[in-house]
Amino acid sequence: MFDTLIAGLLRGNVYALGAVGVSLVFGVMNVVNFAQFSFFGLGAMLAWFFVVKLQLSFWVTLPLVLVICAALGLIINISVVRPLAKYLPLAAMLSTYAVSQILDNGSQLAFTAQFRVFPEVLPTSNLHIGNMRVGTSDIVMLAITAVVMVAMSVFLKYGRTGRAIRATAQDQEAALQMGIPVGAVQNLSFVIASALGGLAGIFFSLYIGVVNPTSGLNIGLTAFVAATLGGLGSLVGAVIGGFVLGILEAFGIYAFGDASRLIIVFVILILVLIVRPGGLLGRVPLISTEPLTGTFLGKGRPLRIPRWVWVAAFAVGGIVIPLVADNYILTTGTQVLIYAIIAAGFTVTAGQAGVLALGQAGPIAIGAYTSALLSVYAHIPFWAALPIAGLAAAIVASVLASPIWGVKGHYISIATLGLGIAIVAVIQLIVPNAVYDIPVPQIAGIPLNTPLAYYLIDFAVLMLTLLVMWRLRRSHLGRVISSVGSDETAALSVGVRVRDYKALAFAVSAFFAGIGGSLLAHQYTYIDTTIFTMLMSLLVVTIVILGGISLPYGAVIGSIILIGAMELLRFAPEWRIIVYGLVLILVVRFRPGGILVSNS
Amino acid sequence: MSRIIRRALFASTVATAAALALAGCSLAGATASTGGSGSATSTVYFGVSAAQTGQYAQYGEQFKQAFDLAVEQVNANGGINGHPVALKYEDSQSDPKQSVTVAQKFVGDSDVILVFGDYSSAASIPASPIYTSGKLLQYGFNNSNPDFTDKGSQYQWSSSTTTSDSYEWTADYIKKQGIDSVGVTYLNTSDWGIPAYQAFTAEAEKVGLKITAAEAVDPTSDDYRPLLTKAVAAHPQAFVHIGYGPDAAKLVTQLRAIGYQGTFYGGQDEQSFDGTPDAAGSIIGAQFIETNPDKNVQAFVTAFKKKYPDDADVTSFEAGAYDALNIAVAAAKAGGTTRAGILKGFGEITHVPSVVYGTVTFDPATRRILHPQFTPTILKDGKWVAYNG
Numbered sequence: 001m002f003d004t005l006i007a008g009l010l011r012g013n014v015y016a017l018g019a020v021g022v023s024l025v026f027g028v029m030n031v032v033n034f035a036q037f038s039f040f041g042l043g044a045m046l047a048w049f050f051v052v053k054l055q056l057s058f059w060v061t062l063p064l065v066l067v068i069c070a071a072l073g074l075i076i077n078i079s080v081v082r083p084l085a086k087y088l089p090l091a092a093m094l095s096t097y098a099v100s101q102i103l104d105n106g107s108q109l110a111f112t113a114q115f116r117v118f119p120e121v122l123p124t125s126n127l128h129i130g131n132m133r134v135g136t137s138d139i140v141m142l143a144i145t146a147v148v149m150v151a152m153s154v155f156l157k158y159g160r161t162g163r164a165i166r167a168t169a170q171d172q173e174a175a176l177q178m179g180i181p182v183g184a185v186q187n188l189s190f191v192i193a194s195a196l197g198g199l200a201g202i203f204f205s206l207y208i209g210v211v212n213p214t215s216g217l218n219i220g221l222t223a224f225v226a227a228t229l230g231g232l233g234s235l236v237g238a239v240i241g242g243f244v245l246g247i248l249e250a251f252g253i254y255a256f257g258d259a260s261r262l263i264i265v266f267v268i269l270i271l272v273l274i275v276r277p278g279g280l281l282g283r284v285p286l287i288s289t290e291p292l293t294g295t296f297l298g299k300g301r302p303l304r305i306p307r308w309v310w311v312a313a314f315a316v317g318g319i320v321i322p323l324v325a326d327n328y329i330l331t332t333g334t335q336v337l338i339y340a341i342i343a344a345g346f347t348v349t350a351g352q353a354g355v356l357a358l359g360q361a362g363p364i365a366i367g368a369y370t371s372a373l374l375s376v377y378a379h380i381p382f383w384a385a386l387p388i389a390g391l392a393a394a395i396v397a398s399v400l401a402s403p404i405w406g407v408k409g410h411y412i413s414i415a416t417l418g419l420g421i422a423i424v425a426v427i428q429l430i431v432p433n434a435v436y437d438i439p440v441p442q443i444a445g446i447p448l449n450t451p452l453a454y455y456l457i458d459f460a461v462l463m464l465t466l467l468v469m470w471r472l473r474r475s476h477l478g479r480v481i482s483s484v485g486s487d488e489t490a491a492l493s494v495g496v497r498v499r500d501y502k503a504l505a506f507a508v509s510a511f512f513a514g515i516g517g518s519l520l521a522h523q524y525t526y527i528d529t530t531i532f533t534m535l536m537s538l539l540v541v542t543i544v545i546l547g548g549i550s551l552p553y554g555a556v557i558g559s560i561i562l563i564g565a566m567e568l569l570r571f572a573p574e575w576r577i578i579v580y581g582l583v584l585i586l587v588v589r590f591r592p593g594g595i596l597v598s599n600s
Numbered sequence: 601m602s603r604i605i606r607r608a609l610f611a612s613t614v615a616t617a618a619a620l621a622l623a624g625c626s627l628a629g630a631t632a633s634t635g636g637s638g639s640a641t642s643t644v645y646f647g648v649s650a651a652q653t654g655q656y657a658q659y660g661e662q663f664k665q666a667f668d669l670a671v672e673q674v675n676a677n678g679g680i681n682g683h684p685v686a687l688k689y690e691d692s693q694s695d696p697k698q699s700v701t702v703a704q705k706f707v708g709d710s711d712v713i714l715v716f717g718d719y720s721s722a723a724s725i726p727a728s729p730i731y732t733s734g735k736l737l738q739y740g741f742n743n744s745n746p747d748f749t750d751k752g753s754q755y756q757w758s759s760s761t762t763t764s765d766s767y768e769w770t771a772d773y774i775k776k777q778g779i780d781s782v783g784v785t786y787l788n789t790s791d792w793g794i795p796a797y798q799a800f801t802a803e804a805e806k807v808g809l810k811i812t813a814a815e816a817v818d819p820t821s822d823d824y825r826p827l828l829t830k831a832v833a834a835h836p837q838a839f840v841h842i843g844y845g846p847d848a849a850k851l852v853t854q855l856r857a858i859g860y861q862g863t864f865y866g867g868q869d870e871q872s873f874d875g876t877p878d879a880a881g882s883i884i885g886a887q888f889i890e891t892n893p894d895k896n897v898q899a900f901v902t903a904f905k906k907k908y909p910d911d912a913d914v915t916s917f918e919a920g921a922y923d924a925l926n927i928a929v930a931a932a933k934a935g936g937t938t939r940a941g942i943l944k945g946f947g948e949i950t951h952v953p954s955v956v957y958g959t960v961t962f963d964p965a966t967r968r969i970l971h972p973q974f975t976p977t978i979l980k981d982g983k984w985v986a987y988n989g
Contacts, residue, residue, distance in 0.1 A: 003858065007825035105653055113657035115846040115872035125857050134857075208822045210849045210872045214655050218820045254826040259788040259816035331704035331730070335697050434721065434790040436751045440729075449729065451704060524696055524726030528790040531696055531722050567701060573652045573691040 004254045005247065010138055010207060012246020013145050017200035018223025019230060019238035020152070021193035027169035027233035028189045031085045032410055034096045035076055036197050036224075038103035039069050040216030043201025044118070045111045048211060051119055058121035065202060066195040072103075073194025077187055080585055084592060085186075090356070091592035094545050095585050097538060102581040107213035109574060115212045118205040141203045148199070149239055152192075156235065165189055169233055221534070222249075225269050228414045231282020240280060262425045266418030273407045273415055302551055303596050318459055322452055330451035334523060336563045337458035338516050341465045343543040343555035345512020348469070350541070351550025352478065353505035354485030356413045359420020360513050360540040362400075363393040365427055365532035367514025368521040372435045375522070382441040386461075386518045393514025397423070398507040405499040417537065424532045434528035438521050454523050461519065462556070465512055469552035472508070481505050485550075513540075546587060548594030557595055561587075644683045644937045646928060647690065647706040649717035649727065654693035656719050659742070659917060664689065666921035667716070669907050674925070680932045685925075688712060694719045696726040703727035707734030713939045714739055714928050716921075721745040721791035728752050737943050741924030742917070745791055749967045757946055759927055759960060760920065761887065761972040763796035767842060769885045769974045771803035774865055779838045781810040782865070783831040785824070785851060786842035788816035796842045812836040819847045825854050838863045845870030853878045867979070869916040874982050883987060885974030888919040888956040891985050900955045913982070916956065923954045 018040065025033045043065050050061040076099050084092035124135035156162035167175040168185045176182050204219055205211040222245065230241025245268065252264035272280060321333060342364060349355050371389035374380040380388070400423065404415045440449040441457060448457065472478045483491040484501045492498050521527045543562050547554025565583060569576045593599065648667060650660040667687055675684050688709070692699040699718045706712045707730060714737045718724040724740050725748060731738035732753040739757050740748050746762040774782060784800070787793025797814070804811055812834035815827045828851070832839070839855060841848050845868035852864050856878040864882045867873045869890075873882075890901055890913065900922060904914045928942065930952045935945025946967075951959040963970045978987035 003829050004826045007823065007829075011823045108653065108657060113661055115658060115849070115870075117849070117872055117875035120877065204822070208850055209853045209876060210846050212658065212846070212872075215822070219822060250823075250826040254830055257815050258818050258821055258824060258827050261818055261821055326708050328701065328705045328708045332701045335701065428788065428790065432790055432794045434725075434747075436725070436747060449733070524700070525729055526722075526725040528722050530720070530789060530791060563697070566698065570690065573689065576691060577653050 004250050006134065008247035008250030009142070009243065010134075010246075011250065012243035013142055014200050014204050014207065014219060014242075015223045015226040015246050016239045016242025017145055017148070017196050017203065018220060019227035019242045020149070020235055021196040021200070022224055022227035023230065023233055023235055023238040024165075024189050024196075025193045026227070026410070027235075028165060028172075028186050029081070029085050029092075030172075031081060031092045031096065032413070033081070033193070034093070035081075035099040035103060036096075036193060037216050037220030038100040038107075039073070039194050039197025040201040040204060040220050040223075041211070041213050042072075042103055042107050042216070043069055043198030044205040044211040044215060045107050045116075045201075045213050046198070047202045047205060048116050048118055049111060051121060052116070062199075062202065065198050069198030070191045070195040073190045073197075074187055076194075077190035080589075081190070082183070082186060084588065088592045090545060090549070091588045094542060095588045097542065098581040098584040098588070101584075102578050104213055104216075105577040105581075109578075111213060113212055113214075115210050115215075118209055118211055121206065124206075137206050141206065144199075145203075148196070152235065161185070161188065222265060225265055225414065225418065228411060229269055229272055229279055231279030232410055234279070234281040237279055237281030244280075259429065260425070263422045266422040269418050270404060270415055273411055274403050277407045277411060279411070301598055302548060302554075303598055305553075305596075318463075322455060322459075327451040330455045332564065332567050334451065334454045334458050336559045337455070337462050338519050338523075339539065339543060339563055340556040340559035341458070341462050341519070342513050342516035343540050343547070343559055344462070344465050344469055344552040345515075346509045346540055346544050347550055347552045347555055348472065348481065348505045349502075349509040350544050351548075352473070352481045352485050353502050354488070355416075355502055355506065356541065357420075357506065357509070358413050358417035358541060359423070359537050360509070361532040361534065361537040362420035362423030363397040363510035363513035364517035364520070364536065365424050365529065366396050366510075367393040367517030368527050368532070369427055369431060369435070369517075370514070371518035372438045372521040372527055373431070375439050376435060376437065382439065382518075382522050385522075386515060389518035390511040390514040393517065394507045394511040397510035397513075398503055401506055402503060405502045417534070420537050421534060424529050427532075428529040434526060435521075436526055438525045438527070440522055440525060458519060461515065465515075466552055466556075473552075477504075482550075542584070546584075546595060548597040551594065551596055554594055554596045561595070641682050641684075643686050643711075644680050644713060644932060645686055645688055645709075645711040646925070647688045647702075647709070647712045647715035647717075649690055649692045649699055649702045649706070649715055649723075650719055651694040652689065652691035654695065656694040659719050660691070660694075662915065662917040663716075663719075663742075663921040665908055665911070666904070666918040667925050669904055670922045670925035672907075673903070674929050680929055680937055683937055685929060692718050692723055694723040696723050699723035699727045700730060703730040703734075703738075707731065707736050712736065713932070713937060713942050716741055716924055716928075721748060724748055725751070725791075728756055731755050735943075736939055737946065739924060739928060741920055741927075745795065746968075747795070752967070754967070755943070757962065757967040759924055759954075759956075759962075759969050761974075762968065763792065764799035765972055766885055766974065767796050767800040768803040770840065770865060771800050771809055772807055773885060773974075773976060774838060774840070775804075775807045775809045777838075779809070779863075781812050781834075781836045782838050782840050783812050783834070783836040784814040784840045784842065785817050785827075785831060786814065787819050787844070787847065789819065793819075793842060800840070800842060810836075817843070817847065817851070819843065822850060823854070824851055825858060828855055828860070829858050832858070832860045832862075836862065838865060841866030844868050845873035848882075849873045849876040849879060852876065852882060869913075869984050871913055871915065874913050874915070874979065874984070879979055880981070882979045884977060884984075886916065886977040886984060887972065887974065888916040889975065889977055889984050889986060890914050891983055894955075894958070896953055897955045919955050923956050923960070927952050927954070927960060 022036050046065045047061050050056045080095045080099055081092050122137035124137045127134050156166055164180045164185050167180055168182050226241040226245045227238045229245055230237025248268055253261055349357050367389035370392040371385040374385045401419055407415050440447050481501050484498050488498055543558035544555055547558030569579050650663055651657050652660045671685050679685055690702040692702045706715050716739050724743055732755045737755050741759050743758045744760045744763045746764050749756050749758055786797035813831040815831050839862050841851050848867035849872045867879055867882045873879050901914045930949050931945030932942045934948045935941040947964040950961045954960045961970050976987045977984040
């Protein structure tokens with residue numbers, strides 16, 4: 001009992017440090033900063049490099065890492081985040097994701113991907129508390145956190161600059177009018193957040209003992225949840241969120257096992273958000289439009305696409321490619337098409353209803369497992385399993401998501417992110433083993449298992465998806481859903497039941513995600529839960545944002561670019577992800593509303 | 601605009617249906633290029649599908665080092681009957697979305713006569729049907745999941761021991777050490793950890809080894825203390841972890857931190873585990889041991905360290921990849937440098953020299969190696985050495 005509490009405090013300590021950084025940036029810039037995740041891993045690897053390779057003392061390393069992380073943070077903010085955050089937080093979020101990819105892979109190029117043993121710079125097990133051995137190292141970590149937190153809060157409360165930070169967080173425009181240099185304040189916040197990220201990374205490696213460039217992802221995600229739990233933008237909330245989550249998680253793991261860890265984390269988050277939609281200490285967002293998408297829809301107009309382009313695109317995709325392409329291009333094509341189906345369906349939720357759900361891997365997995373299990377164990381043919389998979393995904397995902405539609409703003413993004421991860425974790429508990437020998441589609445006993453056959457099936461499903469999307473958008477229902485996304489308050493005031501329409505939009509998206517999952521399962525003929533990751537969810541979101549968030553056909557373009565580019569960049573394997581990230585940043589920089597949306 | 605779309609969609613449905621009907625017969629069949637080499641000294645290509653970036657990149661790097669070394673040595677010794685050997689690497693990130701396209705790329709490249717990989721089951725098995733229909737041998741030299749070959753076709757081969765072999769051995773060995781009760785942690789992954797754990801429990805039950813507590817762990821978690829306190833609450837005599845090196849390193853450190861002193865059966869010959877102070881004294885059943893005095897092993901270790909002076913250890917990952925390349929070369933020598941030839945060669949070769957097993961002979965029925973032997977090894981001063989406990 002006591003041991004578990006100590007373990008919880010120690011992990012809460014790291015979460016708290018990370019969460020403060022997340023909350024700080026969010027507060028002053030209104031941007032969800034994925035690059036924060038990377039600073040954990042980067043801080044850890046830099047510390048390893050200085051201590052082990054350069055033989056520097058730990059006390060020299062500590063400030064050095066903080067300075068490097070701070071400097072990187074400044075560069076990132078000036079070059080990428082700030083130019084976009086000013087008018088499109090959504091584009092800024094997408095570019096922070098690209099930045100995090102670049103940082104992780106840059107770190108891998110510099111330090112290789114090997115897990116490294118972090119040296120014991122301070123004794124780690126010289127003190128006994130009960131059965132638990134703790135060390136000077138743990139005490140020092142807690143003490144440094146305490147000092148940092150106290151210093152931060154004094155600085156924010158009494159310092160001139162600290163007050164400027166708080167003013168900016170409360171109301172950017174008012175702060176600007178009062179003569180606060182908002183740009184400089186944002187830079188400073190980014191610098192502090194990055195340095196805190198690096199510090200958390202060092203602590204994390206001291207505590208855990210082995211690190212590699214990608215080890216920050218998991219702890220970063222939890223820190224993120226901690227910040228949300230505490231209330232985005234509230235620093236005290238972030239600290240409380242970090243410790244609460246650390247301790248509850250420790251007891252949860254003790255009771256239910258590590259396999260349930262992610263389920264525990266997100267159930268805690270969702271429960272808190274249902275009771276307090278603004279987090280423990282956060283303000284309930286006053287503006288009712290989604291801060292990401294609401295501002296977004298007003299910007300830019302979809303490009304007018306001449307009729308001949310539609311015909312030409314169809315002819316190329318449906319006739320020319322199947323006739324001339326080799327199997328490699330067709331196989332790449334199947335992946336592009338399936339993600340286009342999932343993403344096109346997702347535009348109803350993200351674009352029309354204005355809910356930036358980050359957990360599409362959940363419904364995709366439900367569809368894939370439903371379809372796979374039905375055809376393997378109940379011998380239901382693929383053609384029947386496919387629509388059932390869609391329905392199952394729509395129903396299950398909607399039921400699970402039903403409590404969260406009262407949650408607003410970024411909170412709903414984080415809640416759906418959690419929902420996606422928790423769904424996959426639950427599937428893992430129900431179906432512990434992988435599913436093998438999933439039957440391929442057949443017509444009259446002829447197996448359709450060539451790349452061409454898969455391509456044509458996927459192409460036909462995509463056409464149907466686009467048809468449904470197009471009909472939906474032009475229908476009365478579609479316009480109502482769009483009204484929810486454009487201005488929630490206005491929609492509410494004319495009697496639209498906003499929550500229900502959001503849920504409906506989510507169900508439609510989940511249906512197509514399930515269809516996509518089913519197609520994947522029958523083409524891979526094998527699935528296990530490691531396929532349905534958070535990265536898969538992020539890919540879907542990225543595709544949609546890139547193509548134009550409310551344009552179903554934009555999702556096709558986004559999918560071609562994001563999946564096709566990964567193949568095109570094969571000439572430079574080590575640099576592949578870095579170039580990919582740079583391309584993404586450039587596209588977002590010059591077409592922030594999406595490729596098919598003009599800048600206004 | 602709407603009419604155009606409707607027409608386009610209608611046309612699309614018609615066209616797709618027509619194409620499906622037309623292609624009907626050819627769709628079912630496979631269009632494989634047989635591959636192979638024309639002139640007497642043309643280069644023989646093997647493909648490598650592995651992670652060069654992303655979360656599994658660590659293993660991709662290790663494989664590449666060993667492959668490159670082995671290729672150098674093979675070519676210095678005259679290649680395959682005079683043909684030089686070269687590798688074509690493709691990064692799959694061990695992601696099925698990419699491993700299937702990589703597979704198709706290799707199948708379409710008639711120069712490639714065999715492909716090594718992929719690393720994880722989730723990336724390898726979805727690619728298997730593509731290799732099979734392309735009649736290209738998929739050599740999953742690292743795939744310890746028995747289903748890779750069990751559920752695969754005649755084109756899936758592996759020289760890795762299976763998880764069921766190694767964890768049945770582990771249960772037997774622990775029992776033989778006079779230990780009656782163990783606490784267990786295993787990776788909560790459907791492609792590897794769970795089947796391995798199932799094999800271990802089945803064998804433990806058979807030999808009468810009591811499992812006091814079994815906890816599934818998420819490999820990406822970092823802090824296992826809360827569940828470890830629970831896992832050792834019943835004071836098991838020893839502790840078993842069914843998993844990889846990095847997670848075992850975290851587990852053993854934290855197990856010692858909560859005051860548990862029993863022997864740790866687990867871990868992996870992998871840099872982070874080998875270098876973890878608390879890992880000393882861990883015991884595993886191994887095939888490759890860096891300190892093995894065998895002259896082939898020492899020649900390999902010396903050559904490896906000469907080529908990569910920065911690497912502290914030569915682990916079983918490098919050894920497995922090094923072996924795999926030499927086995928593929930032996931098969932090509934025996935059967936010929938075409939896709940069909942090398943496949944035939946895999947069924948014929950016997951007693952191929954190996955740094956992992958001594959010699960390797962495949963069982964053509966299971967497409968795994970015959971009678972893999974495990975040697976108990978203990979981690980001492982960061983090196984695994986044979987253990988006669």
